[in-house]
Amino acid sequence: MERKFTPLSMKPSPSRRDTEKDALEFEFLEGCKKSGVLDIDGLKQAVDPNEIHIIGLLGSGSCGVVESAMVKSKLMAVKTMYKNDNKENLKRILRDVRIMSLCNSPFIVTSYGYFMFDSSVKICMQIMSACCEKLLRRIYHSKLEFFPEYVAGHIVYSAISALDYLKERHSIIHRDIKPSNILFDDSGNIKLCDFGISGFMTNSMAHSKSEGCPPYMAPERLTIETNSKYDVRSDVWSLGITIYQLVTGIYPFPLNDMEFTTLTIIANLNLPSPSLKGETTRSFSPLFIEFLDFCLRKDVRERPEYKQLMKHDFFLDYDPSRGDFYKLKTINGNPSHVAEWFNSVIARSRCEDELKPIPNTPCVN
Numbered sequence: 054m055e056r057k058f059t060p061l062s063m064k065p066s067p068s069r070r071d072t073e074k075d076a077l078e079f080e081f082l083e084g085c086k087k088s089g090v091l092d093i094d095g096l097k098q099a100v101d102p103n104e105i106h107i108i109g110l111l112g113s114g115s116c117g118v119v120e121s122a123m124v125k126s127k128l129m130a131v132k133t134m135y136k137n138d139n140k141e142n143l144k145r146i147l148r149d150v151r152i153m154s155l156c157n158s159p160f161i162v163t164s165y166g167y168f169m170f171d172s173s174v175k176i177c178m179q180i181m182s183a184c185c186e187k188l189l190r191r192i193y194h195s196k197l198e199f200f201p202e203y204v205a206g207h208i209v210y211s212a213i214s215a216l217d218y219l220k221e222r223h224s225i226i227h228r229d230i231k232p233s234n235i236l237f238d239d240s241g242n243i244k245l246c247d248f249g250i251s252g253f254m255t256n257s258m259a260h261s262k263s264e265g266c267p268p269y270m271a272p273e274r275l276t277i278e279t280n281s282k283y284d285v286r287s288d289v290w291s292l293g294i295t296i297y298q299l300v301t302g303i304y305p306f307p308l309n310d311m312e313f314t315t316l317t318i319i320a321n322l323n324l325p326s327p328s329l330k331g332e333t334t335r336s337f338s339p340l341f342i343e344f345l346d347f348c349l350r351k352d353v354r355e356r357p358e359y360k361q362l363m364k365h366d367f368f369l370d371y372d373p374s375r376g377d378f379y380k381l382k383t384i385n386g387n388p389s390h391v392a393e394w395f396n397s398v399i400a401r402s403r404c405e406d407e408l409k410p411i412p413n414t415p416c417v418n
């Protein structure tokens with residue numbers, strides 16, 4: 054008896070292929086074509102991996118380690134991420150590489166290029182001096198005063214400028230704003246890093262529910278149904294929580310062993326938002342208090358987008374094109390230059406202190 058012909062597409066496949074994983078593997082192979090070509094100070098050059106001379110550890114995260122290194126006589130930060138069989142791991146690595154390569158903003162860490170190997174990827178980037186998380190720990194353990202308002206103002210200006218750039222130029226939402234992803238350099242520049250869980254938006258909306266650091270996630274991201282959408286205002290909330298923590302030294306929600314309880318308190322719209330209004334230990338300007346209250350509106354429909362925040366007088370006060378506030382203004386007779394503040398904290402606090410945790414603060418790395 055003749056066997057019935059089955060077209061190829063109808064034949065059962067020996068093992069069902071994961072098309073998304075195939076696409077990621079393809080993207081990885083495509084990315085390999087530009088592996089090892091670094092753009093250092095405007096000069097594109099092929100670099101051998103043996104020319105990466107590691108100096109020391111700068112930090113580590115869930116995805117890998119960041120080390121200082123000398124490459125072709127240039128000091129840089131090299132982030133090594135290890136590849137495994139997990140699809141989410143590969144997605145995260147490729148997103149970080151792709152977004153860092155796309156970005157060109159003074160408020161985002163510059164990428165010089167990357168290396169792709171079978172089991173790891175290295176991103177070479179501009180080296181910064183410390184992240185806000187490390188500064189917080191040093192300040193706490195050395196009993197110094199927490200971030201002054203004018204430093205917070207400069208962070209707000211830099212972070213919102215970076216986030217607005219990502220949205221307007223590339224339709225990207227960061228999704229992981231927290232103290233460890235905001236970096237300082239010795240000159241007082243403040244830049245965002247870590248795009249591993251950033252997302253490309255469709256019609257200014259993002260989907261994926263599971264990604265991000267829960268203690269900094271906006272209420273709408275903690276409550277959404279599978280497949281429902283959110284927008285950049287969720288990053289406005291995360292920035293608000295970060296700034297609150299930097300200036301008070303305290304994460305604003307009770308943290309206990311049960312993360313679930315903390316997240317329920319954040320997500321409950323009937324419970325009040327954190328506010329600097331009730332802060333008794335330090336005084337803040339009414340403009341700053343109002344700005345932070347806007348960022349921390351629990352109901353996303355009442356929370357402003359970047360363009361609205363960029364019109365607020367607190368934001369405008371830190372716009373260098375409108376008078377270079379942070380360089381010129383003095384507070385109590387002292388120049389409020391961010392670099393001076395940053396360098397004085399580093400000089401007055403101990404490096405080992407940045408390794409010790411702070412009580413009641415989310416441990417995010």
Ligand SMILES: Nc1ncnc2c1ncn2[C@@H]1O[C@H](COP(=O)(O)OP(=O)(O)OP(=O)(O)O)[C@@H](O)[C@H]1O
Pocket residue numbers: 111112113114115116117118119130132162178179180181182183184187229233234236246247249417418
């Ligand atoms: N360009 C840089 N210069 C100096 N230090 C850096 C740089 N990039 C990252 N770091 C340090 O390394 C730490 C970890 O980096 P990063 O957040 O990119 O890693 P990750 O594995 O993606 O982390 P996470 O688990 O927070 O998502 C940062 O918090 C910071 O302290």
